[in-house]
Amino acid sequence: MHPLSQLLRYASAYRRDFQLATLYSVVNKFFDILPEVLIGAAVDVVVKGEESFLARHVLVGLGIRDTWEQLLALALFNVLVWGGESVFEYLLEVKWRQLAQNLQHAMRLDTYRHVQRLDMAYFETQRTGNLMAILNDDINQMERFLNGGANQIIQVLCSSVMISAVFFALQPGIAVIALLPVPLILFGAFWFQRRLAPRYAQVREAAGDVGARLNNNLLGLATIKAFATEGFEAEHIEEASNRYRATNAAAIRVSAAITPVIRMAILAGFTTTLLYGGWLTLHGELAVGAFSVLVFLTQRLLWPMTRLAEVADMYQRSMSSIERAMGLLATPIHIAYEGQHFAKDHVQGEIRMENIGFSYASAGEAPTLSAINLTIAAGQTTAFVGSTGSGKSTLIKLLLRFYTPQQGRILLDGQPIDALNLQDLRRAIGYVAQDGFLSDASVADNIAYGEQDPSRISDAAIAEAARAAEATEFIEKLPLGFATRLGERGQKLSGGQRQRLALARAIFKNPKVLILDEATSAVDNETEAAIQRSLAVVSQGRTTIVIAHRLSTVRQAHCIHLMEAGRIVESGTHDELLAAQGGYAALWRLQTGERAQA
DSSP states (O other), rough: OOOHHHHHGGGGGGHHHHHHHHHHHHHHHHHHHHHHHHHHHHHHHHHHHGGGIIIIIGGGGOOOOOOHHHHHHHHHHHHHHHHHHHHHHHHHHHHHHHHHHHHHHHHHHHHHHHHHSSSSSHHOOOOHHHHHHHIIIIIHHHHHHIIIIHHHHHHHHHHHHHHHHHHHHHOOOHHHHHHHHHHHHHHHHHHHHHHHHHHHHHHHHHHHHHHHHHHHHHHHHHHHHHHTTTHHHHHHHHHHHHHHHHHHHHHHHHHTTTHHHHHHHHHHHHHHHHHHHHHHHTTTSSOHHHHHHHHHHHHHHHHHGGHHHHHHHHHHHHHHHHHHHHHTTTTTOOOOOSBBBBOGGGOOEEEEOOOOOOOOOTSSSOOOEEEEEEETTTOOOEEEEESSSSSSHHHHHHTTTSSSEEEEEEEEEEGGGGGBHHHHHHHHHEEETTOOOOOHHHBHHHHTTTTOOOOOOOOHHHHHHHTTOOHHHHHTTTTTTGGGOOOOHHHHGGGHHHHHHHHHHHHHHHOOOOEEEEEEEESSSSHHHHHHHHHHTTTSSEEEEEEEEOOOGTTOOEEEHHOOOOOEEEEOOOHHHHHTHHHHHHHHHHHHHOOOOO
């Protein structure tokens, strides 16, 4: 489907606004061409006096024949015309701009909401900078077109129709001659437009590449500085920017040629009208006033078509952008949000995995998980340990339904999780990742992040969650305490402080299932000890799942599962696994420095 058709279908809720804006543009153009007609009438009045066309056909009912009175009537008409043009100019500007702003706002929100609902597999092949370019630059490009381009297209079409009608009424022969360049102008505009389409598609892709590189480098600025690779990365940005500049230059070379071609067609039409109309007037076959009208209207008919170059350029840029935005909106959502609603307070927390098998799309032959069968009893703490890539975190992603297993199923309290409402499922689970997301908001806002019930958000509840996470001490040392803003991604805090706030947020949520995914892998011993103490308290009465490399973090768990190559190879308590002298015991000795008994 053509991008414009996609946009019109998407904007069906704004149909009445489109209709009003179009009406204002049409009426404005009607008033806009009338001054040329009034000039011709004035010339006719001055030349013919009481025998003018105005006196014999228009003002005859009012009894006005005197030349001066005719000029006074024309002056009054002129005031009304200019007043009407000004009023509708204001109305069309307001309506088109409001429509552009409203549609831009709605499309950006809808696209962003859609992106949030896409499964995590989609983002494995996408770059954040490219998505940012669509959500920001591409949607802004559509807004710029609606702000001015749509009105210009409508007014060019209206002026062509209205002026053609006047031409045929006054002198059909000149009308044919004057309109001869129009098909050539339109053909040329569309010819150029077709050649601009692929070039602007490349421009938008190149712009996305620049955005992706900038976004990636800004996020990794500390690493770039630490490795003194500023010059190296600047060259990468220069390379991407040069590609953008080159693709833009190729488009500019085509778009810049439109106006000169159109000007030549206009020159031919205007010159022919001037000469032929002048010849008819000199031989008495065309009135002087009518000739004046035709000369002025020829200019008004053809000259605005030079703006077709600008409009065609703007139109093609916006169509390329709309196509990218609509393509993003049309990306299918593979993990359904709909399902059986349930209250998180009614969750017991038993989790069962039945013959789970899963592979990432890019993983190749080896499956990430194979034949996982286990039951996590409600209220117990269960740990998963093993080497990197063994599948520990993937289990958590399947439980949170970031991905869907290719084999088997996961049940929560006996209900398959894919039959449950996705939002309800995730609200029942507290999740603390290795690198928890913190927003540029206050400490209190970050702790209460995600709480849907305003009645549960109170200073006392926030302070209690911070205390349980052993975060109160460092929070009170911040300039404004709980009111201190943290900066983008919480950059004002250390890694350990960010993890304690992430844990406080999970505690504040009061979930029946708590997940810690490598939450202590990148913190110091003091923070790890604090998180362990907090975990011992908050895990009481709730199902707790801990993913860890450090075995000291999970030694108190009710059950520990050792994973290798996507399978559970050992299960038991810490003491049971040490006694078994298997892989877990070997890993424990490696981490603690103990030597195996002879």
